[in-house]
Amino acid sequence: GENVEQHPSTLSVQEGDSAVIKCTYSDSASNYFPWYKQELGKGPQLIIDIRSNVGEKKDQRIAVTLNKTAKHFSLHITETQPEDSAVYFCAAEGTGNQFYFGTGTSLTVIP
């Protein structure tokens, strides 16, 4: 089955700096890669996603890049703000509609 690895597990950045979170996956058949933001006491919320026919997608301060050959994808947050502080999860959709999640990155934006 699919195996998703996520790094780093914790990340601290100064407000205004950029943050990058990286994930790798193992199943070359995976073709949908969502990113979720989870705030304390809440369920994960989709923030951006990318499909395998696209190399990059941007939504304001958030961007995701996908390298299908190397089987890795990354989340980029620019001009970070304190409200960006949360746990971020990557995921890959494997066969049979199953989603495989990374272990999460706890992002802290220092004002």
Added chain:
Amino acid sequence: GAGVSQSPSNKVTEKGKDVELRCDPISGHTALYWYRQSLGQGLEFLIYFQGNSAPDKSGLPSDRFSAERTGGSVSTLTIQRTQQEDSAVYLCASVLYNEQFFGPGTRLTVL
């Protein structure tokens, strides 16, 4: 509009007791997932319901776990003879066009 709701939000039970966790998905969403999230871990797939198809139960960790979805809407996850290792946050998500909408989760503590 109303999102996904889960009840109870917190459940404390004694080892060996049965528990029932409820998920009310977004109306009109035909697919539903249950996940387990242990402290500091990613989301572990448990079960997937899609329309009237047989559910994908391949993620259920043991035969003490079962789930049903009545009328294609409300879902309940039942854990029989709970063990301490069942302590976790249980999340459900309803699905529209691949996008998962998560509920706030039920935090289960088995003493």
